[in-house]
Amino acid sequence: MKTRIRLIALCFNLALTCAAMAQDMPRFRWENFTTENGLPNNHVYCVLVDAPRIWAGTDDGLGLLQDGKWKVYRPADGLAHQAVLGLALDKRTGDVWAATLGGISRISAGRIDSFTQLNSGLPNDVVYGVGVLGDYVWVATAAGGGRLNTRTNQWSLYNERNTPMYEIWTYAVSPATDKVYYAVWGAGVLEYDVATQHWKDYNDPDGETEMVLFKDQGLIHEITTSVSYVDKILWVATYFGASRYDGRNWHNFLTKDSGLPSNFLNQVKAIDANRAWFSTDKGLAYYDGANWAVYRPALDTHKPEMLIRDASGRTFSVPVDTAPAHNYILGVDFQGDDLWVATAEGLSHGIRQK
Amino acid sequence: MIRKRFQLAIAVGLLVAAVLALGAWSASEQERYLNPVEMAFSPDGRFLYVICENADQLRVVDLASGAVVKQITVGRMPTGLSLSPDGKQIYVANSWSDNISVIDSDTLEVTRTLPAGFEPISAISDRDGKTLYAANRLSNDISVLDLASGKEIKRLVAGRGASYLSLTPDGKYIYCTHIYPNIGKFRTPPESEITVVDTLTQEIVERKPLHSIAGVFHVATSTDGKLSVVAELQPKNLIPLAHVEHGWAFVDSLAIFGEDVNGIVQVPIDELERYFARPFGLAISKDKSKIFVTSGGAATVTVIDTQQLLAFARSQHSSFANDLSASANYVIARVPVGPDPRGVLLSPDGSRLYVANRLGDTVDVIDTNRNEVTRSIDLGGPKTITGKRRGERLFYNAKFAFQGQFSCANCHLDSTFDGLNWDLEPDGFGKDIVDNRSIEDLSGTEPFKWNGGNPNLQTECGPRTEKFFYRSQSYNDKELADLVSYIFSIPLRPNRYRLPNGQLTAAQERGKAIFERTFTKAGKPIPENNQCAYCHSGPKYTNRRLFDVGSGKPTDRSPLIDTAHLPNIAYSAPYLHDGSARSLEEIWTVFNPHDTHGVTNDLTKDELNDLIEYLRTL
Numbered sequence: 007m008k009t010r011i012r013l014i015a016l017c018f019n020l021a022l023t024c025a026a027m028a029q030d031m032p033r034f035r036w037e038n039f040t041t042e043n044g045l046p047n048n049h050v051y052c053v054l055v056d057a058p059r060i061w062a063g064t065d066d067g068l069g070l071l072q073d074g075k076w077k078v079y080r081p082a083d084g085l086a087h088q089a090v091l092g093l094a095l096d097k098r099t100g101d102v103w104a105a106t107l108g109g110i111s112r113i114s115a116g117r118i119d120s121f122t123q124l125n126s127g128l129p130n131d132v133v134y135g136v137g138v139l140g141d142y143v144w145v146a147t148a149a150g151g152g153r154l155n156t157r158t159n160q161w162s163l164y165n166e167r168n169t170p171m172y173e174i175w176t177y178a179v180s181p182a183t184d185k186v187y188y189a190v191w192g193a194g195v196l197e198y199d200v201a202t203q204h205w206k207d208y209n210d211p212d213g214e215t216e217m218v219l220f221k222d223q224g225l226i227h228e229i230t231t232s233v234s235y236v237d238k239i240l241w242v243a244t245y246f247g248a249s250r251y252d253g254r255n256w257h258n259f260l261t262k263d264s265g266l267p268s269n270f271l272n273q274v275k276a277i278d279a280n281r282a283w284f285s286t287d288k289g290l291a292y293y294d295g296a297n298w299a300v301y302r303p304a305l306d307t308h309k310p311e312m313l314i315r316d317a318s319g320r321t322f323s324v325p326v327d328t329a330p331a332h333n334y335i336l337g338v339d340f341q342g343d344d345l346w347v348a349t350a351e352g353l354s355h356g357i358r359q360k
Numbered sequence: 361m362i363r364k365r366f367q368l369a370i371a372v373g374l375l376v377a378a379v380l381a382l383g384a385w386s387a388s389e390q391e392r393y394l395n396p397v398e399m400a401f402s403p404d405g406r407f408l409y410v411i412c413e414n415a416d417q418l419r420v421v422d423l424a425s426g427a428v429v430k431q432i433t434v435g436r437m438p439t440g441l442s443l444s445p446d447g448k449q450i451y452v453a454n455s456w457s458d459n460i461s462v463i464d465s466d467t468l469e470v471t472r473t474l475p476a477g478f479e480p481i482s483a484i485s486d487r488d489g490k491t492l493y494a495a496n497r498l499s500n501d502i503s504v505l506d507l508a509s510g511k512e513i514k515r516l517v518a519g520r521g522a523s524y525l526s527l528t529p530d531g532k533y534i535y536c537t538h539i540y541p542n543i544g545k546f547r548t549p550p551e552s553e554i555t556v557v558d559t560l561t562q563e564i565v566e567r568k569p570l571h572s573i574a575g576v577f578h579v580a581t582s583t584d585g586k587l588s589v590v591a592e593l594q595p596k597n598l599i600p601l602a603h604v605e606h607g608w609a610f611v612d613s614l615a616i617f618g619e620d621v622n623g624i625v626q627v628p629i630d631e632l633e634r635y636f637a638r639p640f641g642l643a644i645s646k647d648k649s650k651i652f653v654t655s656g657g658a659a660t661v662t663v664i665d666t667q668q669l670l671a672f673a674r675s676q677h678s679s680f681a682n683d684l685s686a687s688a689n690y691v692i693a694r695v696p697v698g699p700d701p702r703g704v705l706l707s708p709d710g711s712r713l714y715v716a717n718r719l720g721d722t723v724d725v726i727d728t729n730r731n732e733v734t735r736s737i738d739l740g741g742p743k744t745i746t747g748k749r750r751g752e753r754l755f756y757n758a759k760f761a762f763q764g765q766f767s768c769a770n771c772h773l774d775s776t777f778d779g780l781n782w783d784l785e786p787d788g789f790g791k792d793i794v795d796n797r798s799i800e801d802l803s804g805t806e807p808f809k810w811n812g813g814n815p816n817l818q819t820e821c822g823p824r825t826e827k828f829f830y831r832s833q834s835y836n837d838k839e840l841a842d843l844v845s846y847i848f849s850i851p852l853r854p855n856r857y858r859l860p861n862g863q864l865t866a867a868q869e870r871g872k873a874i875f876e877r878t879f880t881k882a883g884k885p886i887p888e889n890n891q892c893a894y895c896h897s898g899p900k901y902t903n904r905r906l907f908d909v910g911s912g913k914p915t916d917r918s919p920l921i922d923t924a925h926l927p928n929i930a931y932s933a934p935y936l937h938d939g940s941a942r943s944l945e946e947i948w949t950v951f952n953p954h955d956t957h958g959v960t961n962d963l964t965k966d967e968l969n970d971l972i973e974y975l976r977t978l
């Protein structure tokens with residue numbers, strides 16, 4: 007009898023703990039945008055939040071949502087290419103930089119200036135990522151990285167000739183005042199030390215393309231897709247898991263030992279040293295440093311779903327009424343609690359529920 | 361004997377005359393002309409501050425006596441002047457020093473120097489006196505400076521040739537205008553803009569488009585904030601200049617905008633058969649009854665009745681800058697002033713208008729009731745007028761062109777260029793489209809014209825100008841000599857891409873090696889006449905010969921092109937003889953498919969960038 011009571015108490019405590027944890031993990035009401043309500047194209051590669059402006063980079067134009075209305079920029083308006091793969095905000099000026107399949111474009115108070123490999127020093131027109139820090143615009147292209155000095159219009163190019171970049175297919179860039187990180191597709195992560203102007207590469211120590219032999223001994227995989235450097239912590243997304251690096255130790259995340267819904271990641275976006283958003287092909291994941299949450303339409307029923315995995319590995323589902331537009335997530339951006347998600351079938355707005 | 365004495369006397373006389381003449385020449389050469397361009401009143405209204413760009417000075421004039429009471433040395437080529445809201449600080453934009461001098465208005469001493477971008481033309485404070493904005497002509501941006509720390513916080517992307525700033529009366533916005541049009545597609549109408557800065561967010565919030573406009577100068581807003589005016593130049597560069605006879609070279613106009621008008625309306629200040637070239641300075645009377653506009657090329661101040669202008673503008677459905685008869689509806693006076701009038705300043709009671717005569721070294725004072733000059737203040741420049749100075753006045757004077765339509769300075773704005781390409785000569789409409797080249801430090805770059813047709817400047821500026829440009833009178837021999845003397849004296853502006861110690865960066869060194877290489881990367885010899893450094897040789901980087909570099913177009917009469925001189929090539933986009941290359945990169949990425957303009961197709965993107973880095977230092 008006592009044993010039964012203890013078991014019931016344990017289950018009750020567990021339920022209470024789970025409920026408390028569920029309470030702690032952010033919950034959202036999702037509003038989704040598609041072409042039906044003004045989005046230029048449902049395939050959304052990236053999103054940028056600069057309230058009250060929301061920018062969506064899509065397969066067919068750059069959308070700007072402001073005051074409830076969409077404005078669309080395409081090559082006819084001066085945009086370098088209709089496919090917009092990355093976005094960055096110059097917080098000092100409000101200018102937005104768009105990485106496209108045909109160069110980069112600066113959108114400044116309605117005027118678009120485009121920089122291509124033909125009219126400027128841009129290394130290549132296929133630009134996957136862009137980042138802004140101070141007077142410099144950093145780009146990740148199919149032919150290496152590049153840095154534009156916006157005061158002088160001078161370019162510095164970074165590739166296999168002057169960095170340890172043995173592949174030049176750069177996918178993303180994350181600039182900060184002390185370090186700049188590149189995700190190099192097939193060549194790990196490249197680090198630029200701003201003070202010394204030296205480059206250093208981080209690679210998968212086991213060198214295996216499909217397996218993880220040495221977990222937490224280095225970068226999880228060479229095929230990196232995204233980097234996010236916040237509070238001196240580097241977060242890396244790859245097609246085979248995610249990594250976190252504090253300058254001394256690596257910690258890797260895989261589906262088998264984390265709350266990641268998939269090891270196939272398109273983007274990681276850190277909030278701070280401990281928290282980050284992960285864009286995967288099987289949903290949007292949030293990590294608070296111990297616990298995980300996943301937001302998506304269920305893979306089988308497509309009904310809204312929120313899954314939680316706590317620090318001890320326990321998992322449970324939280325009933326929800328809404329979900330992001332699609333489970334194939336390409337990117338997120340946020341401003342405070344206001345979360346926006348780029349998916350393969352629309353743009354989603356996560357409105358935090360208190 | 362008498363004959364010998366006579367000969368000796370003549371010889372001595374000639375020698376004395378030569379020495380005296382040399383002395384006079386030396387004195388006048390050493391003493392720089394002033395070139396006043398902008399003015400401001402001292403806080404107590406007793407003094408007039410005048411920026412003298414050629415003297416690198418701010419001169420202080422006692423308005424009661426008209427005497428210059430102080431000369432303050434500032435940076436090189438100062439062009440902009442404004443006061444802090446409390447009047448305690450004077451800000452001077454030094455265009456060739458890339459900085460701002462801050463002068464204490466009590467002590468009249470320079471107290472500090474603030475950084476700016478490439479070639480700051482003007483600088484103004486916000487209404488709180490906490491932030492200073494500087495318009496940078498060559499970096500095409502606006503510096504935002506924190507006045508407490510003296511540091512530049514950020515740069516805002518302006519249009520090309522950002523030059524003149526004006527704070528709206530409510531302090532909310534700063535308008536920025538541009539001397540050059542934005543880089544656009546080949547043979548499309550020029551586009552300029554009024555860049556609007558929100559002083560609260562310190563961000564650009566709007567770009568008011570100015571269609572078909574190239575050069576834009578001063579901007580002013582009425583006290584009630586409902587009417588803003590910019591002085592602008594509308595070139596007709598897409599049609600042959602043969603149409604000068606029909607008045608189709610330039611329109612001198614204003615763009616007006618604000619609550620008083622619907623949208624942006626462009627209005628002419630020219631008359632049907634008389635032009636008022638290069639509108640520049642602007643003032644609006646406090647009661648908004650009158651607008652005053654200087655025309656540098658016509659040495660005139662035009663006085664406009666604002667209410668008549670607004671009434672006429674409202675009766676139109678769009679801009680009417682090309683209807684030259686319109687000005688009769690609102691222009692109420694034309695007041696002749698000194699040569700090349702620039703900035704204007706209204707006295708607080710509106711009874712007097714001060715006009716800075718750039719090439720007269722004077723300030724004319726116009727009685728605004730009588731609309732006539734009642735006083736001229738001598739700023740104390742050299743009294744001897746040299747041939748070079750006479751030439752400079754000719755360069756900026758539009759009286760030689762048919763109906764006073766334009767002068768050399770219309771296309772060579774401030775003795776530079778205009779960023780446009782033109783269909784200049786009666787060689788058949790649409791033939792031989794030419795880019796307007798820089799004319800700095802021209803000596804040793806002969807022949808002239810892109811087809812090398814003019815062996816010297818006398819030919820370039822003499823009969824050719826008379827026949828093909830002005831279609832009116834031209835310069836006599838003495839005037840022509842003076843004009844040529846002036847043009848050859850136009851200096852190179854400072855190059856901002858060279859390191860202060862004169863050395864090259866690593867990228868520039870690599871680019872220099874590419875410029876001077878004689879072999880391709882595959883080890884194949886490059887023919888001499890296809891090596892960069894062969895054609896672009898000598899002190900001006902031109903061997904002064906014609907070559908076919910493959911850039912010729914079907915519209916060109918000959919593919920042979922004069923080898924361009926390269927000093928300061930970084931600033932004078934577009935490029936190639938017809939201006940079809942919008943950037944240095946496009947010269948090779950777009951217009952050199954067969955390696956006929958140097959061998960460049962074996963270069964990596966890094967190497968091409970290095971080559972361009974080097975070219976920017978020339």
